[in-house]
Amino acid sequence: MSWLFGSALRTTMVERADALPGRESPAFEVPTTHTVLGTPLAGPWPDGTRVLYLASGCFWGAEKAAWQLPGVVTTAVGYMGGYTPNPTYEEVCTGRTGHAETVLVAYDPTKLSDVDLLRHFWEEHDPTQGFRQGNDVGTQYRSAVYTTTPEQQAAALATRTEFAPRLRANGYGDITTEIRPAADAGPFFYAEGYHQQYLDKNPAGYCPINSTGVACPIPTGA
Template sequence: MTTHYATLAGGCFWCTEAVYQNLKGVLSVESGYIGGEKANPSYEEVCSGRTGHAEAIRIGYDPEQIGYGDLLDVFFATHDPTTLNRQGNDIGTQYRSAIFPHDNAQTAEAEAAIARAQADQTDPIVTTIEPMAPWYPAEDYHQRYWERVGDRNPYCMAVIPPKLAKLRKGFAERLRETAA
């Protein structure tokens, strides 16, 4: 089996990571930073909004179990792709909605996914398709955050359960048995 990768930015990486860890065919989810100018930025630097990076996740997946287009459909269903540089109370370019395709086929699928999602939206989708850029894994304490400590974080408790409810409602057939 060859692992394929998808890199997505949909606001707070804790919140997007929590969604994808529940999907069949997802082998790994890593939180990190992409799309900025500074090498090896810290969380504090990215949060300042001055590095140009987005908080993002890199998903390792088995294309025999889940397709890239399916990952993108989940992406559009579980965050707000119509708010520019914002997800809820998180404001700044580091919280932008962006797709970072790994190849031309992923770029084409990203364009198709945006068109599919736009058909279900009244507001224009502002998700960008950005060129692949260096990936910087976030600090260890950000990895698997929801699983480890999220239920003790009021921010996570306000944001993540509604995303997981959308996931269960719209993609029940895609969930791991432990997530159903």
């Protein structure tokens, strides 16, 4: 989506001291309900629901892929991993907030395991491209996993370890995906309402597919 606002296509991370100042409260209202699943975007969700934050380029297509998975309770798009509080989409597109376009995935781990969700994540994009996905160039399009449980963190690292040699064997470079606890990455800021479930509202909308076509194996012992 970098073409939408003529972004500077920033390919180096902004320093905290140089980030945009942001604001104390959101600059817009966010819908409360998922347009496809009919579930709350921000909870409350059923007991036992887990949340994982995934960044894999343009969040429109990534969110649609996630809400179609069995066991997903809700999804939402937003901005995470940066410095600017309560950013707008236009600000994120400048590369001066430090955020990645991120999908919140709330799911039932008895129906969708951490490993299976992460295998889907690895397979749906090219995690070797650095600050880009296909024609979308900029730090906001980087690949990232922000975990909320130790089990998710372990699964993210294990699936990366299994996937990396498969990618190299198929001619790809090293995985550049950022993996860290959500608590270290900073808050998830919900994106503007028109971004939420964008491809449900706009079925013919921009939806890049940047999969490598390489399958991610199940880690030993998973």
